[in-house]
Amino acid sequence: MLNLLIADDEELERRAVKNIIGKSFEGQFNIFEAKNGRQAIEVADKEKPEIIIMDIKMPGIDGIEAIKEISKFSGESYFIVLSAYDYFNYAKEAMKCGVKDYILKPLKKDELINKIKEAVYYIEENKNKRKEEIEIKERLKTIQPIVQNELCYAFINNMATADSCKGYLEFLNVSFNSGYCIIMSIKDKYKYAAINEIERVEMKNKIKDYVYDYINLTRKCISTCLYTNDIVFFIEAPKEYDKYMVKVDSVNMARDIAARAKNRFDVSMLVGIGRVYDDIKNLVKSYNEAIIALNYDNIDMRVRHYDDIFGNEEPGIYYSIELEKVLVNSIYKGEVEESCKIFNDIMIKACEGIEDINKVKTILLQMILTVVLSINKSGDSGIDIEAIQSFIKESPVENIEDAMGVGNKVIADIIKNVSNKYIDSQEKIIKRSIEYIKNNFKEDLTLETVADYACVSPYYFSKIFKKFTGTNYIDYLTDIRIEKAKEMLRDGKVTVKDVCFNVGYNDPNYFSRVFKKIVGLSPKEFKEG
Numbered sequence: 001m002l003n004l005l006i007a008d009d010e011e012l013e014r015r016a017v018k019n020i021i022g023k024s025f026e027g028q029f030n031i032f033e034a035k036n037g038r039q040a041i042e043v044a045d046k047e048k049p050e051i052i053i054m055d056i057k058m059p060g061i062d063g064i065e066a067i068k069e070i071s072k073f074s075g076e077s078y079f080i081v082l083s084a085y086d087y088f089n090y091a092k093e094a095m096k097c098g099v100k101d102y103i104l105k106p107l108k109k110d111e112l113i114n115k116i117k118e119a120v121y122y123i124e125e126n127k128n129k130r131k132e133e134i135e136i137k138e139r140l141k142t143i144q145p146i147v148q149n150e151l152c153y154a155f156i157n158n159m160a161t162a163d164s165c166k167g168y169l170e171f172l173n174v175s176f177n178s179g180y181c182i183i184m185s186i187k188d189k190y191k192y193a194a195i196n197e198i199e200r201v202e203m204k205n206k207i208k209d210y211v212y213d214y215i216n217l218t219r220k221c222i223s224t225c226l227y228t229n230d231i232v233f234f235i236e237a238p239k240e241y242d243k244y245m246v247k248v249d250s251v252n253m254a255r256d257i258a259a260r261a262k263n264r265f266d267v268s269m270l271v272g273i274g275r276v277y278d279d280i281k282n283l284v285k286s287y288n289e290a291i292i293a294l295n296y297d298n299i300d301m302r303v304r305h306y307d308d309i310f311g312n313e314e315p316g317i318y319y320s321i322e323l324e325k326v327l328v329n330s331i332y333k334g335e336v337e338e339s340c341k342i343f344n345d346i347m348i349k350a351c352e353g354i355e356d357i358n359k360v361k362t363i364l365l366q367m368i369l370t371v372v373l374s375i376n377k378s379g380d381s382g383i384d385i386e387a388i389q390s391f392i393k394e395s396p397v398e399n400i401e402d403a404m405g406v407g408n409k410v411i412a413d414i415i416k417n418v419s420n421k422y423i424d425s426q427e428k429i430i431k432r433s434i435e436y437i438k439n440n441f442k443e444d445l446t447l448e449t450v451a452d453y454a455c456v457s458p459y460y461f462s463k464i465f466k467k468f469t470g471t472n473y474i475d476y477l478t479d480i481r482i483e484k485a486k487e488m489l490r491d492g493k494v495t496v497k498d499v500c501f502n503v504g505y506n507d508p509n510y511f512s513r514v515f516k517k518i519v520g521l522s523p524k525e526f527k528e529g
Contacts, residue, residue, distance in 0.1 A: 003047050004029040007040035008055040024113050037061030044070045051119050054081045068096050078119045147171055152224035155234055158284040174220045178237040180276040181286040182254055186229040187268040198491040207265055211257045234283055237276050246276040254303045270294055273305040288369050292362050295393050332420050340408040347404050351357050364403045365392050368410055429454050430468045441480050442504045447473045482518050496523040
């Protein structure tokens with residue numbers, strides 16, 4: 001039931017309105033009365049009526065003042081004003097205060113009933129609209145973490161550009177024109193290991209959500225949980241801050257969230273922070289720097305900013321970009337031995353004169369990340385960056401030889417992964433092409449036509465087609481056509497000439513020769529047999 005308030009200083013008028021509503025809308029309203037503006041305010045405050053019928057001219061606080069006061073605490077009430085002709089200017093002023101409708105005195109029964117119906121319809125529509133808005137917000141709230149994960153994945157895997165991420169950025173209401181990365185890692189390994197996998201995931205997500213909500217009070221950010229103990233946050237830098245101010249702010253924030261996580265969840269956290277960058281495509285650099293800072297063991301600080309470890313200098317990979325390209329090309333070719341040799345040459349060059357084993361391990365991690373990110377530029381390689389990061393971090397490295405050994409294992413795994421992905425891609429091309437051939441064998445289906453459909457060169461298509469089917473394209477197409485011809489000839493209702501044209505041949509004589517060569521009988525002999 002809806003609550004309805006009638007405010008009028010004339011008792012007879014109130015009774016008339018109440019009787020009309022009571023009889024016309026039986027059981028639909030709880031009806032309250034007020035004889036002046038002050039009483040109307042008090043009743044409205046207590047009963048929260050959805051509909052208020054207010055006389056304009058009342059002693060003391062008039063109808064307009066009462067409407068203004070009630071609107072302060074009950075902005076959703078539907079106001080209908082009563083006005084005599086003499087006070088029509090008051091009614092116009094009331095409309096400016098958010099009044100939805102008015103009725104001129106003397107009151108007419110049909111008019112009042114129609115106005116109440118309109119009010120009820122309006123209120124129900126608003127309720128439905130609010131309900132839909134709440135449902136949409138709940139659905140968006142459910143989708144938001146998924147979108148955040150996708151955007152974080154794009155940043156981490158060096159696949160982000162302003163254009164490619166535009167939809168995600170607009171949905172999340174973020175821009176990242178300037179931003180940086182913070183990575184939190186659960187330090188209490190023994191405590192973390194004591195709980196099962198489901199509890200670990202639950203703990204990580206609770207920490208992520210708690211920290212995300214806290215950061216989001218003052219900064220726009222997105223977050224995701226990695227398969228390791230790590231939780232990643234990409235945070236928008238305030239526009240008015242310079243890079244030094246962002247650095248100080250990020251360190252203070254990291255200390256704060258680490259302390260809050262400790263107090264809330266009773267777990268110690270390590271935090272790595274990357275530099276701030278002005279282009280969305282450079283957030284991968286901040287992510288890499290945060291990883292390096294997080295995994296740099298030769299420092300006794302729970303919160304580590306990349307610059308605090310390495311200053312303004314890069315910690316390491318002083319080698320030619322061309323050499324990196326040679327390594328990546330070798331990986332694509334599946335050359336394990338050659339790739340490891342190139343990798344080792346780069347490591348020796350990059351670590352020349354460095355005795356600090358932690359720096360050697362950092363260079364190893366950065367090199368591998370650089371290679372993986374370079375491979376990922378051309379699409380999803382299927383390489384698990386988090387697993388690689390965890391493997392390098394946990395592998396014992398005492399010298400450069402150990403580092404190269406770890407790197408060689410990772411390179412071999414990357415080659416295996418890329419090769420499998422490459423084979424999967426080829427297999428999809430062939431499956432799609434075979435489906436196309438089976439559906440279009442009646443047409444003039446040249447190798448070039450099918451290669452064009454598969455979006456590859458005829459040479460490449462011919463090569464991988466034979467690799468996966470064991471036969472060349474022409475023989476495969478011929479087998480498909482002859483098998484279909486045999487089906488039609490067995491039916492006996494179709495002439496040899498019609499069969500010829502229906503399976504993609506234009507010359508019945510040529511069709512007969514091909515048929516006999518494969519089947520051992522002419523089409524006519526096969527049909528009669």
